[in-house]
Amino acid sequence: MTLQVWRYPVLLGEPVWFAHDIPAGAEFLTVAADGSGGMSLYFEVDAARPRERRRFCVVGTGQALEPAAAGNRWAYLGTFKQAGMFVWHVYGEVAA
Numbered sequence: 273m274t275l276q277v278w279r280y281p282v283l284l285g286e287p288v289w290f291a292h293d294i295p296a297g298a299e300f301l302t303v304a305a306d307g308s309g310g311m312s313l314y315f316e317v318d319a320a321r322p323r324e325r326r327r328f329c330v331v332g333t334g335q336a337l338e339p340a341a342a343g344n345r346w347a348y349l350g351t352f353k354q355a356g357m358f359v360w361h362v363y364g365e366v367a368a
Contacts, residue, residue, distance in 0.1 A: 273318050273320065274318070274319070274320075275316050275317065275318055276316070276317055276318075276319055277301065277314055277315070277316055277317075278294075278295075278298075278314070278315055278317050278319075279306055279312040279313065279314050279315075280292040280294065280312060280313045280314075280315070281306070281310055281311075281312050281313075282303060282310065282311040282312060282313060282328075282330060282352075282360075282362065283330065284311075284330055284354070284360065288329070288330050289327065289328070289329050290327070290328055290329075290330075291325050291326060291327045291328065292313075292325075292326060292328070293323040293324065293325055293326075294315055294317065294323060294324060294326050295315075295317040295318055295319060295320075295321040295322070295323055295324075296321045296322055296323070296324045297318065297321055298315040298316065298317040298318075298321075299315060299316045299317075300313065300314075300315055300349055300364065301314040301315060301316055302314050302350060303349055303350035303351075303352055303362050304352070305352075311352050311354070311360075313328070313349070313362070326364065326365065327364070327365040328349075328362060328363065328364050328365070329346060329362070329363045329364075329365075330360050330361070330362050330363075331360070331361050331363070332358060332359065332360055332361075333359045333360075333361070337361075337363065344365055344366075345365070345366040346363040346364065346365055346366065347363060347364050347365075347366050348361065348362075348363055349362040349363060349364050350362050
């Protein structure tokens with residue numbers, strides 16, 4: 273098994289829900305600037321593992337955090353600042 277760090281772009285909105293296909297068992301590391309002016313989620317992955325769809329939500333400070341579907345649970349992953357004036361909070365769906 274060879275582990276690598278992969279990045280997945282964060283989409284922004286009010287709020288925004290998005291998903292990425294990530295190798296099973298990937299470990300979330302951080303949310304940070306990605307060098308292209310955007311923000312990304314960084315995961316430690318085993319590239320040989322099959323992909324699984326993982327869903328995320330980004331909300332701004334003061335926005336309501338509502339689950340995308342009844343019964344879903346969300347875990348806080350991190351906070352980041354955009355252009356010095358907006359603060360965003362990233363959540364990942366917790367598998368049932």
